Amino acid sequence: MSMDHFISSIEWDQLASTIASSAIISGGVSAVVNYFLTMRTMKKEREMRFIENRLGVYSFIIYNLDIIIQWHVNPASRESSSSKKIGDQIQEIIQSIDNELRNKFYLLDNESASRWMWIQRFSYQIGNTNYTEYITNIYGMRNKSARKYNELRPL
Numbered sequence: 278m279s280m281d282h283f284i285s286s287i288e289w290d291q292l293a294s295t296i297a298s299s300a301i302i303s304g305g306v307s308a309v310v311n312y313f314l315t316m317r318t319m320k321k322e323r324e325m326r327f328i329e330n331r332l333g334v335y336s337f338i339i340y341n342l343d344i345i346i347q348w349h350v351n352p353a354s355r356e357s358s359s360s361k362k363i364g365d366q367i368q369e370i371i372q373s374i375d376n377e378l379r380n381k382f383y384l385l386d387n388e389s390a391s392r393w394m395w396i397q398r399f400s401y402q403i404g405n406t407n408y409t410e411y412i413t414n415i416y417g418m419r420n421k422s423a424r425k426y427n428e429l430r431p432l
Contacts (some may be wrong), residue, residue, distance in 0.1 A: 328432050331384045335426040337377050338393075341370045342419040349412050371400040386425060392418045 345367055375397055382390065396414050 327384075328429055330381065332426060332429050334377065334381050334384045335422045335429070338374055338422045339419060339426060341374050342415055342422070345370055345415055346412075346419060349415075368400060371397060386421075389418065389421050389425065392421065 348363060348366070374393075378385070378393065385393065392414060396411070396418055399411055399414075
C-alpha cells in the first residue's frame with residue numbers, strides 16, 4: 278500500500294513544472310555549449326583555409342623564382358630554351374607572380390612583402406649594374422618563401 282499512498286501524495290502539476298523547467302534549463306545549456314563548439318570549429322576551419330592559401334602562394338612563388346634562378350645558374354639553358362630575350366622571360370614570370378599576389382598580398386609576411394615590392398619595382402630596370410643585387414634579392418625571396426612554406430606545412 279505504500280506505493281498507492283506515494284502515488285496519491287504526488288502533486289502532478291508540480292511534477293510537470295519541475296520536469297518542464299529542467300528540460301528548458303538542459304536545452305539552454307546544450308544550446309550554449311553547441312554554440313561555442315560551433316564557433317571554435319569555424320575558427321579552426323578559417324585558420325586552416327588561411328594556412329592553405331599561404332602555402333599555395335608561397336609554393337607558386339618558389340616554383341616561379343626557381344625558373345629564374347635556373348636561368349642564372351645555367352646560362353646555356355636560357356639561350357637554347359627560347360628565342361625570347363631573358364629579360365622578357367623574367368618579366369613574364371614576375372608578372373605572373375604579381376597577378377597571383379594581386380588579391381592575396383596579405384598572405385605574405387612583412388619581410389617577403391617588402392622584398393617582393395623591391396623585386397617588382399626593379400624588374401623593369403635590370404641592367405649590368407644592378408643585376409647582381411637583383412639576383413641576390415631573387416634568391417633571398419625564394420629562400421624566405423621556402424622557409425615560410427616549411428614552417429606552415431606541419432600546421
